[in-house]
Every structure is written in structure tokens, then in C-alpha cells.
Amino acid sequence: MDKGPWVFYKSSTGMWYVGSDDLKHDVSLEISGDFGKGEAKKYAKWLAKVLNDYLALRSENERLREVVEAAKAIRPALEADPIGKTLASCTDLLCDFGLCVALRELDAALKKLEEG
Numbered sequence: 001m002d003k004g005p006w007v008f009y010k011s012s013t014g015m016w017y018v019g020s021d022d023l024k025h026d027v028s029l030e031i032s033g034d035f036g037k038g039e040a041k042k043y044a045k046w047l048a049k050v051l052n053d054y055l056a057l058r059s060e061n062e063r064l065r066e067v068v069e070a071a072k073a074i075r076p077a078l079e080a081d082p083i084g085k086t087l088a089s090c091t092d093l094l095c096d097f098g099l100c101v102a103l104r105e106l107d108a109a110l111k112k113l114e115e116g
Helices: 039-078 082-115
Strands: 007-010 016-021 026-031
Touching (some): 007 039, 016 039, 026 039
Antiparallel strands (some): 016 026
């Protein structure tokens, strides 16, 4: 997928587009259809926002995975002593809780995007 950022623009022919150029791709999506006055621009603007929001959520999800993996990586060291075992259990709980909260937030954000 194109890495964005996505922008909306009007061509010299008067058509509205949503485009991105991440230096690997040069993507343009033409907005055409039965639009009233000003609706094509609004649609192009909305679509660019949705694509950028998706990229932001995807990036946030990747960071969340890194945090969970880092927490998992320290678990063996924590289990080496009695206090560490308690901390390891707390780490597991926090990761589970944090992941659940993050997934709920991600679901809510995706639903919001789908609703427009």
C-alpha cells in the first residue's frame, strides 16, 4: 500500500483526484460520479482523510505490537527472582489490558471511518 500522505486536488480539466506519491508509487484516484455542486471536492477531501487516518491507525498498531513484543522480551529476566515473578505477572496483565484497550480503540476508530 502507498505510504502517503494522501492529498486531494483539482486537475486542470476540473476533475477532482485523491493522490499520493511515496517515491515508490505515484497514485491518483479520479473522483467521478453523479455529484452535485461542490460534492466531488467534499468526497475527495473525505477519501484523502480516510486513507490518511487508516495509515495512522496502521502505524499505531505497529507501535503497539513493538511494545507488546518488548514486554514479552523482558519477561524471562523478571522471572529470575521472586519479586520479578510478580512483576512478570503484572507485565502480562498490563499487556493483556493494554492490548484489549488498544484494540477497542482501534475498532471504534475504524467504525468511525466507515461511518464517514
